Amino acid sequence: xxxxxxxxxxxxxxxxxxxxxxxxxxxxxxxxxxxxxxxxxxxxxxxxxxxxxxxxxxxxxxxxxxxxxxxxxxxxxxxxxxxxxxxxxxxxxxxxxxxxxxxxxxxxxxxxxxxxxxxxxxxxxxxxxxxxxxxxxxxxxxxxxxxxxxxxxxxxxxxxxxxxxxxxxxxxxxxxxxxxxxxxxxxxxxxxxxxxxxxxxxxxxxxxxxxxxxxxxxxxxxxxxxxxxxxxxxxxxxxxxxxxxxxxxxxxxxxxxxxxxxxxxxxxxxxxxxxxxxxxxxxxxxxxxxxxxxxxxxxxxxxxxxxxxxxxxxxxxxxxxxxxxxxxxxxxxxxxxxxxxxxxxxxxxxxxxxxxxxxxxxxxxxxxxxxxxxxxxxxxxxxxxxxxxxxxxxxxxxxxxxxxxxxxxxxxxxxxxxxxxxxxxxxxxxxxxxxxxxxxxxxxxxxxxxxxxxxxx
Amino acid sequence: xxxxxxxxxxxxxxxxxxxxxxxxxxxxxxxxxxxxxxxxxxxxxxxxxxxxxxxxxxxxxxxxxxxxxxxxxxxxxxxxxxxxxxxxxxxxxxxxxxxxxxxxxxxxxxxxxxxxxxxxxxxxxxxxxxxxxxxxxxxxxxxxxxxxxxxxxxxxxxxxxxxxxxxxxxxxxxxxxxxxxxxxxxxxxxxxxxxxxxxxxxxxxxxxxxxxxxxxxxxxxxxxxxxxxxxxxxxxxxxxxxxxxxxxxxxxxxxxxxxxxxxxxxxxxxxxxxxxxxxxxxxxxxxxxxxxxxxxxxxxxxxxxxxxxxxxxxxxxxxxxxxxxxxxxxxxxxxxxxxxxxxxxxxxxxxxxxxxxxxxxxxxxxxxxxxxxxxxxxxxxxxxxxxxxxxxxxxxxxxxxxxxxxxxxxxxxxxxxxxxxxxxxxxxxxxxxxxxxxxxxxxxxxxxxxxxxxxxxxxxxxxxxxxxxxxxxxxxxxxxxxxxxxxxxxxxxxx
Numbered sequence: 001x002x003x004x005x006x007x008x009x010x011x012x013x014x015x016x017x018x019x020x021x022x023x024x025x026x027x028x029x030x031x032x033x034x035x036x037x038x039x040x041x042x043x044x045x046x047x048x049x050x051x052x053x054x055x056x057x058x059x060x061x062x063x064x065x066x067x068x069x070x071x072x073x074x075x076x077x078x079x080x081x082x083x084x085x086x087x088x089x090x091x092x093x094x095x096x097x098x099x100x101x102x103x104x105x106x107x108x109x110x111x112x113x114x115x116x117x118x119x120x121x122x123x124x125x126x127x128x129x130x131x132x133x134x135x136x137x138x139x140x141x142x143x144x145x146x147x148x149x150x151x152x153x154x155x156x157x158x159x160x161x162x163x164x165x166x167x168x169x170x171x172x173x174x175x176x177x178x179x180x181x182x183x184x185x186x187x188x189x190x191x192x193x194x195x196x197x198x199x200x201x202x203x204x205x206x207x208x209x210x211x212x213x214x215x216x217x218x219x220x221x222x223x224x225x226x227x228x229x230x231x232x233x234x235x236x237x238x239x240x241x242x243x244x245x246x247x248x249x250x251x252x253x254x255x256x257x258x259x260x261x262x263x264x265x266x267x268x269x270x271x272x273x274x275x276x277x278x279x280x281x282x283x284x285x286x287x288x289x290x291x292x293x294x295x296x297x298x299x300x301x302x303x304x305x306x307x308x309x310x311x312x313x314x315x316x317x318x319x320x321x322x323x324x325x326x327x328x329x330x331x332x333x334x335x336x337x338x339x340x341x342x343x344x345x346x347x348x349x350x351x352x353x354x355x356x357x358x359x360x361x362x363x364x365x366x367x368x369x370x371x372x373x374x375x376x377x378x379x380x381x382x383x384x385x386x387x388x389x390x391x392x393x394x395x396x397x398x399x400x401x402x403x404x405x406x407x408x409x410x411x412x413x414x415x416x417x418x419x420x421x422x423x424x425x426x427x428x429x430x431x432x433x434x435x436x437x438x439x440x441x442x443x444x445x446x447x448x449x450x451x452x453x454x455x456x457x
Numbered sequence: 458x459x460x461x462x463x464x465x466x467x468x469x470x471x472x473x474x475x476x477x478x479x480x481x482x483x484x485x486x487x488x489x490x491x492x493x494x495x496x497x498x499x500x501x502x503x504x505x506x507x508x509x510x511x512x513x514x515x516x517x518x519x520x521x522x523x524x525x526x527x528x529x530x531x532x533x534x535x536x537x538x539x540x541x542x543x544x545x546x547x548x549x550x551x552x553x554x555x556x557x558x559x560x561x562x563x564x565x566x567x568x569x570x571x572x573x574x575x576x577x578x579x580x581x582x583x584x585x586x587x588x589x590x591x592x593x594x595x596x597x598x599x600x601x602x603x604x605x606x607x608x609x610x611x612x613x614x615x616x617x618x619x620x621x622x623x624x625x626x627x628x629x630x631x632x633x634x635x636x637x638x639x640x641x642x643x644x645x646x647x648x649x650x651x652x653x654x655x656x657x658x659x660x661x662x663x664x665x666x667x668x669x670x671x672x673x674x675x676x677x678x679x680x681x682x683x684x685x686x687x688x689x690x691x692x693x694x695x696x697x698x699x700x701x702x703x704x705x706x707x708x709x710x711x712x713x714x715x716x717x718x719x720x721x722x723x724x725x726x727x728x729x730x731x732x733x734x735x736x737x738x739x740x741x742x743x744x745x746x747x748x749x750x751x752x753x754x755x756x757x758x759x760x761x762x763x764x765x766x767x768x769x770x771x772x773x774x775x776x777x778x779x780x781x782x783x784x785x786x787x788x789x790x791x792x793x794x795x796x797x798x799x800x801x802x803x804x805x806x807x808x809x810x811x812x813x814x815x816x817x818x819x820x821x822x823x824x825x826x827x828x829x830x831x832x833x834x835x836x837x838x839x840x841x842x843x844x845x846x847x848x849x850x851x852x853x854x855x856x857x858x859x860x861x862x863x864x865x866x867x868x869x870x871x872x873x874x875x876x877x878x879x880x881x882x883x884x885x886x887x888x889x890x891x892x893x894x895x896x897x898x899x900x901x902x903x904x905x906x907x908x909x910x911x912x913x914x915x916x917x918x919x920x921x922x923x924x925x926x927x928x929x930x931x932x933x934x935x936x937x938x939x940x941x942x943x944x945x946x947x948x949x950x951x952x
Contacts (some may be wrong), residue, residue: 452759456634
């Protein structure tokens with residue numbers, strides 16, 4: 001067991017600030033790496049010290065393993081916290097830490113590498129008896145299609161191999177319809193793309209993205225902290241996350257949490273991690289998607305309902321301590337929702353909107369948590385992702401949390417840049433969201449449906 | 458000197474150009490009485506997309522909007538717009554529907570119709586124009602301005618002669634929907650058209666897309682135009698029309714007379730500035746000169762559509778390529794004017810051509826129907842190779858022998874399975890998606906209450922009394938002081 005007394009935080013933005021705050025409470029000294037664009041950022045002001053590691057482009061600063069290691073050794077840090085993104089899931093930084101005697105606050109390099117390999121990760125899931133979504137297969141004729149469809153189970157999706165834009169796409173709900181659909185889809189594919197070859201895959205009409213927060217300590221303990229529901233996404237970017245998921249009943253929850261623990265236990269996983277699943281709501285069936293070997297953007301919703309500080313726990317486990325809690329200690333109360341506030345313009349096709357924040361009046365309240373590095377006068381640099389922060393609201397029930405979130409978003413005043421707050425408000429106020437009639441395609445479908453076709457005359 | 462007339466199109470083209478057609482009836486009603494006495498020859502209310510926007514986004518019954526506004530503006534004729542045989546859609550609708558539509562417009566209070574065909578194929582309009590005249594509606598037929606080797610002054614002279622002969626409209630207009638006119642061309646075009654319309658009034662409708670419309674409008678008056686289309690300043694400029702404020706002032710400075718009541722106009726503009734701020738909607742800003750607009754000729758609304766179509770496939774970066782492709786298709790398709798529906802049909806074809814990597818490998822139903830002449834005769838012949846290629850597509854084959862169904866209103870009523878609904882409801886059900894119509898009918902009467910933006914103190918009181926999150930409020934500014942105390946229950950008192 002080692003004591004961490006000085007940590008180098010190799011990240012920026014709200015997560016850097018989050019780690020700094022945790023360190024203050026634990027009395028750990030913080031050194032922040034900054035690019036030239038982030039010298040005046042709030043985390044830079046809040047850290048005990050900051051070190052400039054290069055120009056604004058992340059390839060020349062936040063992604064440079066050698067520079068970060070040199071900075072850590074130079075300032076005498078005994079650990080590195082990678083945050084999320086950047087080098088958090090690159091085994092190189094974890095490996096270099098091991099080589100130079102630094103503690104990497106995260107999983108072991110080999111686990112990052114293994115779980116980052118999709119084929120390996122899927123194999124681990126299969127070995128532990130967890131279903132994976134059967135992959136797409138190129139099919140040549142009807143006989144092959146029927147065979148493969150029987151294997152994967154209905155409904156199946158037929159799509160043009162050369163495809164795109166929905167042409168030559170057919171959903172087949174039962175075997176009786178396969179022949180007609182197959183002929184139509186290949187004819188359509190031929191006429192649209194001059195190529196009649198089709199892919200066939202299992203189709204999930206009503207999919208939820210459900211992920212399980214885990215913690216392993218390398219002392220044989222792997223504990224889950226229940227699920228998060230991150231079904232509201234746009235182009236695979238999560239926008240709203242909540243915990244618990246109202247799509248799960250206690251039985252299903254128990255089942256999926258146990259499956260996730262099994263995967264992590266199988267590889268003796270250490271530190272914070274998340275196992276992501278696709279939940280087929282109609283069939284009540286889970287499919288393993290992937291494992292994320294880091295602290296995640298949406299970790300606060302889990303913290304809010306379980307009362308466990310995940311970032312502090314990361315430090316404890318990294319220092320070699322066993323987990324500070326056992327599975328039986330982990331319970332949840334209430335419901336938490338997180339909205340990611342991005343500097344982008346929803347009216348303008350979510351175009352990033354960097355620039356100077358003129359006004360930043362954040363809502364406050366007992367049930368409101370704001371993880372953000374922004375302040376009035378802060379200039380959002382154009383070099384990085386557009387996350388301005390996360391607003392997390394906790395209520396005693398889901399409907400109360402939605403109501404509180406809607407009210408909090410209304411009070412959030414930001415000017416100078418565009419944000420997606422109006423878009424979040426529309427989601428919170430939408431009956432589909434309130435009644436849980438959503439899935440992973442809901443945002444895109446709704447955007448397409450509500451797109452206004454302009455006329456000129 | 459001559460008195461110049463104005464048609465206000467704030468309620469029609471102003472918010473269509475700047476607010477994606479999202480102005481609510483409630484935004485209009487508080488100042489309707491001022492608009493009625495502001496001295497406009499006519500107020501344009503309904504375009505083609507307004508019916509759809511009312512049903513789809515606002516859940517306001519469009520016919521009810523017409524009735525509310527006609528009642529609120531008793532002394533000014535209200536206008537609407539129909540697009541050839543498509544009426545309000547991109548498809549071709551049965552003749553019976555067009556006739557009933559026009560009759561219902563008249564019955565609900567519309568006094569003026571702009572009936573247009575962007576191909577200038579007047580056969581498309583003959584029936585509509587005669588139906589409108591019979592219903593007592595004043596008809597204005599536009600010449601739609603475009604830039605191409607076929608759209609010469611001679612072309613417009615010939616089309617004007619044919620129009621007068623075939624349609625005999627009450628007034629003629631020059632419609633520059635894309636904002637492509639220059640002052641020089643205005644001079645020759647207006648002079649040419651003027652020669653062939655007898656004593657009929659000539660109207661000018663020009664969008665500010667390239668910043669030149671205010672100049673073109675003034676030039677057109679100098680060449681004999683009688684009426685100009687304008688918007689209230691908050692909804693003028695940008696891709697919209699010149700503002701009434703400046704147009705009125707500029708023409709008076711040149712010695713023309715007008716009937717405009719400046720005080721009324723100021724109050725109306727104050728109101729719309731307030732609506733814009735309250736709803737988070739943009740104000741029109743004068744556009745800068747844009748030379749590329751004259752090359753691609755794609756109107757602003759369609760650029761937004763193209764960006765959306767490309768973004769759905771993650772290919773926003775290929776817009777330039779699509780715009781280039783549009784100019785090639787236009788030439789091959791006999792130079793249709795790039796306004797709805799042709800801007801959409803040509804634009805979608807360009808996206809298909811660019812994204813599929815092979816030109817005309819595939820098309821849309823509307824694309825096939827256009828080249829097959831279902832929308833009318835194009836200004837110039839269609840390239841024969843392109844026509845052959847498109848006839849090979851499934852859509853081409855489907856429409857090669859297609860005949861437009863012409864069900865009667867009785868047939869449509871029977872088909873709808875609702876024998877008791879009104880003609881107004883029947884038309885909505887025939888032309889628009891069921892779910893939007895249902896939602897609108899369920900929404901009940903249109904909300905018409907809204908604070909008056911030209912009376913800030915009154916608006917403040919209305920807004921404050923409607924709020925329930927305080928019991929005491931004091932507002933002070935210079936010599937103005939307002940105190941609102943909320944007593945028990947919902948009773949409110951104002952000192």
